Amino acid sequence: MTDEFHKPTQFSGAKFDSFVGGEDPAQISRVAHETAGALLVRVRESADQSVVDRLVAFTDEHGIDAVAELWARASPRSLPGALWRIYLMRALVRQDAEGTAHLFQRGTEIATTIDPVVAGATAPTGPAEIIALADQILRGLFQGDFGVALDRAAAFCRVTALGAVSVADDADLTSPERASELTTRALRLSQTATEFVSCARLWRAGTLD
Template sequence: MAERPHRPMRVPSSHFEAYEGGIDPAVQLRIAHDSARALVHRVRATDDADVVERMVAYTDEHGLDTLAELWAQAGPRTLPGALWRLSLLRAMIRQDARGTALIYQRGSEVLAASAHVVVAGAEAPTGPDEILRLADEVLRGAFSGDFAVALERAAAFCRVSAAGAADLADDADAGLDDARAGAMTGRASRLAGSAEDFTACAALERRGTLD
């Protein structure tokens, strides 16, 4: 089947977890929360696997623009904020699967004895194809199965990748490549912060208070 034309994701990886903007009006935040609840409940209530697949493909077809209008300004530890960041994480991976796989693979070596690698669930060794499959699996898990598990997998992925980026930053620093060292250090920091937010969201979801 030929691929359907779609608008490209126009969010560079450096913007992951660094979206900033003005404060949304209260009504827009209410719509963001209401729409997120309605979306998750509607998709999870159906037995039609095609509905889940359509949701996974949604960001490919429409880009992140539509989601951004409602969800991007929501707090990171809210339901719309979690959905936005899951979609943004997948976009980051799809935009640079090779680079993301390199960072993740390095992190999986650094954290070889950690449970985070197991929880993230990427195939090893992790190349571009494996990292793309992981991105789809995590987003798909948000609409089927256990939403908290999907959030925990996203958190684990971010922790492993943060460790990889930090290790690559050390390599660049040793090689006197200050620009790359700075970029990798910043990426590691953003990923580590995202891991904390996903973990917090997973805990809220398990308590039934993620909204």
């Protein structure tokens, strides 16, 4: 850590698992909901593009831990929970763009649903394209249709989970530990996709808070 800013946090898949599985402590629930609601309203009402740009890049400067302090323990089916998971998804993508792009691309090659189209990544999907997709999804929370951004995030998670399962199957005999890690990641991504879908439904019903 320097005097100017926090060093962006690096973390493993195991730490992702612990974040996603967090509970919603009563003592921080009110703060989490109030900050998330106030931020979203203020930014969506602003015509200043630079505000959105700064929010998208916020964790690049301050680290994902800065967002975690506010929202990481919020219910997954809440506004702060949705914001936290989108920020975390973007941080994971940027931390391992090459690996994430590989899993996503594999998923698109075997998907039998429209999820690759809904996610909206440029094909073929390499590291630059997967980073751009993560940025677009986060930006979509503050501009345009919030529910669509959540739908895109859910589709991204499902496609990447599908790719992770496929790669895990390939590695099962030669690298069982790697296969187990990928299977766990796929389960977490699938769970997160379900949470995004629930949040999108609540948003459209006007009850996501």
